[in-house]
Amino acid sequence: AVKKPSDYPPGPLGITNFGHIFFRLSEINLRLEELKKKHGNIISWKIGTRLFVFLCDPKQIKEAFQSQDFADRPDLMMFSLFEGKPKLGIVASNGIHWNNSRRFTLRHLKDLGMGKSKIVSAVQYEASELVKEIKKQAGTPAPLPQALKPAIINVLWQMVASIRHDLDNEEVVLIDKLIQKVMENASLIMMQDFFPWPKNILPESIYNWLVKKHILIEAVSALESSLRKVVNEHIKSLDESNPRDYIDEYLIEMKKQIDNPESTMSIRDLITSIADLFDAGLQTTTATIYWAVFYLASFPEVQKKLHAEIDKEIPKGNLVNADDKKRLPYTEAFLNEVLRFSSLIPLGVFRSVSKDIKFGGYTIPKDAIVGMLAGSIHFDPKYFEFPNEFRPERFINAEGKFESPKEFLMAFGLGKRQCLGEALARMELFIFLTTMLQELQFSVPPNQTIDLKPNPFPAFNPPKFDQNILVTVRK
Numbered sequence: 001a002v003k004k005p006s007d008y009p010p011g012p013l014g015i016t017n018f019g020h021i022f023f024r025l026s027e028i029n030l031r032l033e034e035l036k037k038k039h040g041n042i043i044s045w046k047i048g049t050r051l052f053v054f055l056c057d058p059k060q061i062k063e064a065f066q067s068q069d070f071a072d073r074p075d076l077m078m079f080s081l082f083e084g085k086p087k088l089g090i091v092a093s094n095g096i097h098w099n100n101s102r103r104f105t106l107r108h109l110k111d112l113g114m115g116k117s118k119i120v121s122a123v124q125y126e127a128s129e130l131v132k133e134i135k136k137q138a139g140t141p142a143p144l145p146q147a148l149k150p151a152i153i154n155v156l157w158q159m160v161a162s163i164r165h166d167l168d169n170e171e172v173v174l175i176d177k178l179i180q181k182v183m184e185n186a187s188l189i190m191m192q193d194f195f196p197w198p199k200n201i202l203p204e205s206i207y208n209w210l211v212k213k214h215i216l217i218e219a220v221s222a223l224e225s226s227l228r229k230v231v232n233e234h235i236k237s238l239d240e241s242n243p244r245d246y247i248d249e250y251l252i253e254m255k256k257q258i259d260n261p262e263s264t265m266s267i268r269d270l271i272t273s274i275a276d277l278f279d280a281g282l283q284t285t286t287a288t289i290y291w292a293v294f295y296l297a298s299f300p301e302v303q304k305k306l307h308a309e310i311d312k313e314i315p316k317g318n319l320v321n322a323d324d325k326k327r328l329p330y331t332e333a334f335l336n337e338v339l340r341f342s343s344l345i346p347l348g349v350f351r352s353v354s355k356d357i358k359f360g361g362y363t364i365p366k367d368a369i370v371g372m373l374a375g376s377i378h379f380d381p382k383y384f385e386f387p388n389e390f391r392p393e394r395f396i397n398a399e400g401k402f403e404s405p406k407e408f409l410m411a412f413g414l415g416k417r418q419c420l421g422e423a424l425a426r427m428e429l430f431i432f433l434t435t436m437l438q439e440l441q442f443s444v445p446p447n448q449t450i451d452l453k454p455n456p457f458p459a460f461n462p463p464k465f466d467q468n469i470l471v472t473v474r475k
């Protein structure tokens, strides 16, 4: 438990109890807006046994998140599916474990912009297969096809393990089903993170029953064993002179490092890193593509400009390449506006401080959980004019070129732990959406509406996925 120092940042008094947080977690953004008005740019808020500090000012967020002092992740179950200490993989690990896993993975992702990247080819292929699937529902109002998620999963599997499934193959969504199962129980996992005290007063079996521990254990061990199977197959078929993918490269590097006492590489770390890539890369990319399609349908004048730009630069029948972006400033502006307007991760991904830190005139105590109000900044007229309007033009400068206000658009976080998949995600969004727009038009079905409010979910803004959309094949 965190002690409150006398100069801790201002915030609501007392401890926010379980009932409040359990039922109102999805309204946490609204509550934070109120707190910001009342207390200023650095707020502290005790939720259960943990002290949260939320940063609201872009300059301060930048200063904090870029410094090593704020580079840790808190020790929360919600970040790491696999138990054990120290935490392995990328998302939940800290210190040398994090440093090594992040560096290795970034190196693997580095040549995404290049013409011959295997991952780019995989994205192009999945995009064209997906367009075929979407065409099947032309003329009939229906939700976007199930195939969208398998297409994104295939890209990740190609990169990690050179695996591809047909978009209607059940096996491809297995990994998604397992992650979903864990997510469905997110509030119970959070209860264990923030309200561990019942553990001390209840018999262990009753506590475990209450938090449905068996569901979590089952899902996590199924996930682990399916990833282990893939890794074992790679160990058997590895040809060191011809690495196929992320797993092969990891195995080769691990062997090279075998006598290095600083090495943190292990099969368990590899499996955790793969789970992290799926966990961090799947829901996020899928949800953003859904948002983009709902905006296209809702703002037809924007879609018209996109069609015009794409028809001129990369007409139907031409493969879209990662570096075509330069020739499509409006498309690039649209994608950035999608990221702003959806603000998928409105509070960032929590960080923590490993010692007491003096910051902004306050002390942020060791082990405090630090979030940032990215979503609120995205809708602040100080940083984005007419923030409630969907306006890709805001990112186009006087010369007609794309220009991003990098310091205010925080969709991928920033600093030391900035999204490691940002380049991959941006490339996927660009190729998927441009390929779709070459051939398709999206609209709101007659006499129906599309709700652009997110599905209520704590600290995550997914769209209402099941809404109908009308697809027309372009002539």
Ligand code: HEM
Residues within 6 Å of the ligand: 065, 090, 091, 092, 102, 156, 276, 277, 278, 280, 281, 282, 284, 285, 288, 344, 345, 348, 349, 350, 410, 411, 412, 413, 414, 415, 416, 417, 418, 419, 420, 421, 422, 424, 425
């Ligand atoms: C539109 C899609 C995506 C969004 C909006 C997004 C957003 C984010 C955000 C906000 C963070 C936290 C950064 C911070 O702490 O400052 C993050 C971290 C991360 N993301 Fe993404 N992400 C996306 C796609 C992806 C993809 C495709 C991958 C990889 C396959 C990925 C892998 C990761 C990893 C591994 C981390 C943890 C980095 C670390 O702790 O060092 N993300 N992402």
